[in-house]
Amino acid sequence: xxxxxxxxxxxxxxxxxxxxxxxxxxVPEYWGGEVNWITPAEMGKMTTPYIDDTNRKITELxxxxxxxxxxxxxxxxxxxxxxxxxxxxxTSPMSTNQGCKTLVPNDExxxxxxxxxxxxxxxxxxxxxxxATFKELSGKNLKEVMIPVPPIKExxxxxxxxxxxxxxxxxxxxxxxxxxxxxxxxxxxIVESVFSETGDGWIDTxxxxxxxxxxxxxxxGDSYNSEGFGVPLINGPVEFGPDPFSKTLxxxxxxxxxxxxxxxxxxxxVRGSTTGRMNIAGYESCIGRGVAAIRxxxxxxxxxxxxxxxxxxxxxxxxxATFPNISKDSITKIRIPIPPDNxxxxxxxxxxxxxFEIDLxxxxxxxxxxxLEELKQSILQEAFTGKLTGGIAA
Numbered sequence: 001x002x003x004x005x006x007x008x009x010x011x012x013x014x015x016x017x018x019x020x021x022x023x024x025x026x027v028p029e030y031w032g033g034e035v036n037w038i039t040p041a042e043m044g045k046m047t048t049p050y051i052d053d054t055n056r057k058i059t060e061l062x063x064x065x066x067x068x069x070x071x072x073x074x075x076x077x078x079x080x081x082x083x084x085x086x087x088x089x090x091t092s093p094m095s096t097n098q099g100c101k102t103l104v105p106n107d108e109x110x111x112x113x114x115x116x117x118x119x120x121x122x123x124x125x126x127x128x129x130x131x132a133t134f135k136e137l138s139g140k141n142l143k144e145v146m147i148p149v150p151p152i153k154e155x156x157x158x159x160x161x162x163x164x165x166x167x168x169x170x171x172x173x174x175x176x177x178x179x180x181x182x183x184x185x186x187x188x189x190i191v192e193s194v195f196s197e198t199g200d201g202w203i204d205t206x207x208x209x210x211x212x213x214x215x216x217x218x219x220x221g222d223s224y225n226s227e228g229f230g231v232p233l234i235n236g237p238v239e240f241g242p243d244p245f246s247k248t249l250x251x252x253x254x255x256x257x258x259x260x261x262x263x264x265x266x267x268x269x270v271r272g273s274t275t276g277r278m279n280i281a282g283y284e285s286c287i288g289r290g291v292a293a294i295r296x297x298x299x300x301x302x303x304x305x306x307x308x309x310x311x312x313x314x315x316x317x318x319x320x321a322t323f324p325n326i327s328k329d330s331i332t333k334i335r336i337p338i339p340p341d342n343x344x345x346x347x348x349x350x351x352x353x354x355x356f357e358i359d360l361x362x363x364x365x366x367x368x369x370x371x372l373e374e375l376k377q378s379i380l381q382e383a384f385t386g387k388l389t390g391g392i393a394a
Contacts, residue, residue, distance in 0.1 A: 006150045006386060012143035015103040015114070018075075019139065020096035021067030023058050033059030035070065036094040040079035043086035043100070049115060052091040068095040074111040075104045078118060081136035084129045085122040089115055101142060109147075113155040116162050117147055120380035148384055158383050165379050169372050176372070180365045190354055191309050194347050201340035208332025211296040211303065215270070215328045216259050216287035223256035230255040234267055234281065235288030247282035257286035261293035266304055268292045268314070270326040276314035278307055292331060302344055305351045306336055 011017070023030035036054040043051075063070060070093050077094070079086035080101045089111060096102060103118075105111050118125065124145070129135030150158070207213070218235060232251040248267060261267060265281045271290045287293055296303040307314060314334070318324020339347060382388040 006148040008146050008148050010143060011103065011145050011147055014109045014147065014149065015105050017139050017143055018069045018071045018096075018102040018104060019067060020098045020100045020102070021069070022097045023062035023066040023068065027062075027065075030059055030062030030065060031057075033057050033062065035060060035063050036090070036092060037068065037096065038077065038088065038090075038094060038100065039097045040082055040086050040099045043077065043079055043088050044083075046086075046088060049087065049089050049112075050091050051088050051094075054094065058095065063095060067098070069102075070095050071102045071104055075102050076111055076114050076118065077102045078125070078137075078142070080138075080142070081129070081131075082134055084126045084135060084137050087115060087118055101137070101139060103142075108149060108152070110152060110155040110159060112159040112163075114147070116159065116380060117384060120377070120384060121145070148386070150386070158388055161388055162379065162383055166376065169376055173369060173372050176365055176368045180361070183361050183365075191305075191351065194351060195306065195309060195337070197339070197347075198337065199339075199343075201343070203338045205336060205338055206332060207294070207296075207303065207334040207336055210299050210336070210338070211294050213328055213331055214259055214261065214265075214287065214293040214295070216289045216291045216293070218288035218290075219254045219256045219258050219286065223254050225253045225255050228253050231257040231260075232283060232285040233257075233288060234261070234285050235290055247280045248285075251285060254286050259287050259293075261285055261287050262295065264300065266294040266296070266300065266307070268294055268307065268326075268331070270318075270331070272323045275318045275324040275326060276307075276311040278304070278311075280304070292326075292328070294331075299338065299344075301348045301352075302338065303336065305348065305355070307334075310334075 025031075035058045036052075037056050037058045038051065038054045039056070042055055058066075058068065062068070071090070072093060073091050075090055075094075077088040077090060077096060077100050079099055081099050094102075103114060105114050125137055125142075126135070128141040128145070129137045130141075216235070219233070224233075230253040233254045234248055234251055261281045262284055263281055267279045267281050267287065268291060269275055269277045270292050281293065294303065294307075314326070315324060317330045317334075318326050338344065379388070
């Protein structure tokens with residue numbers, strides 16, 4: 001509930017909303033000039049609210065010959081499609097592509113106050129998007145968003161407190177991320193030491209020599225069943241959760257299975273950006289062309305840990321211009337050291353303990369980061385309901 005003392009107005013009464021545009025890409029004279037030109041993709045990589053220089057630039061002629069518009073410093077840029085919700089404040093004159101809308105505030109509105117308001121209301125902005133292929137926030141819907149408007153001095157006070165709070169939260173977040181990085185490096189070094197061990201009885205072989213490898217083959221489109229009847233289908237990277245050692249849970253279904261995997265088969269992603277990721281089949285399933293099943297029997301646990309540890313190498317085996325694609329021949333030729341049985345069992349036990357520690361650490365640190373994000377939202381809620389008093393520290 002907003003403060004009863006503050007008037008609430010639609011954004012169109014407080015801002016000029018500027019649409020973006022893109023000059024024709026095939027006209028060289030429109031590109032490589034001095035006019036800053038930002039896109040949602042670049043905004044998504046920003047680590048601070050402010051930007052004064054963009055990766056791509058257009059010429060004055062490109063600005064004139066397109067629907068792009070130049071807007072003044074200290075405007076608030078909002079990505080309104082792909083996705084909705086990226087934000088930036090420009091500190092130099094700038095233009096955008098059509099995936100953004102820029103709000104130029106009038107004298108009633110402090111630009112950083114507007115920035116924080118839009119940041120707080122990302123979910124609302126996203127919910128106002130429409131479109132079948134991808135959602136886009138229209139200028140009409142954006143202009144109708146209501147914002148509480150305290151006096152300018154109160155807006156500045158709120159911004160000052162939020163700036164301090166977000167700086168403190170940012171420092172806390174950096175500490176958590178550094179802790180994550182150092183702990184992860186320590187655990188990875190332990191894993192590396194396991195796989196670098198060699199000795200009497202070790203053999204150097206290939207994955208194809210110790211495993212049966214089944215390349216997936218997706219069923220025909222008309223054999224899918226949206227009602228969930230039929231045989232489960234594991235069909236690519238979307239089926240993989242964040243834990244590389246957990247069993248697959250999310251599947252499609254097919255009434256005409258082709259290639260099948262068995263319970264506890266290793267499921268390796270062999271196509272796309274997540275090539276090299278692996279999971280374990282939780283049940284007998286049909287496997288699509290995005291994955292391969294690896295059945296190593298007595299060596300299964302060892303192969304599981306070895307491939308997960310060497311995920312970057314597995315990814316590098318992919319070929320193809322559009323996205324990586326690993327062949328069966330490449331998988332069979334992957335070299336893998338095998339220790340003697342007793343030693344292997346001890347090392348697998350050690351690796352499982354390390355895996356558990358990694359999962360525990362990831363869970364704890366993720367919880368810490370989520371708590372910091374929740375703190376942000378709590379402070380923002382106080383700010384826009386008239387309850388923000390004093391200084392706040394994380």
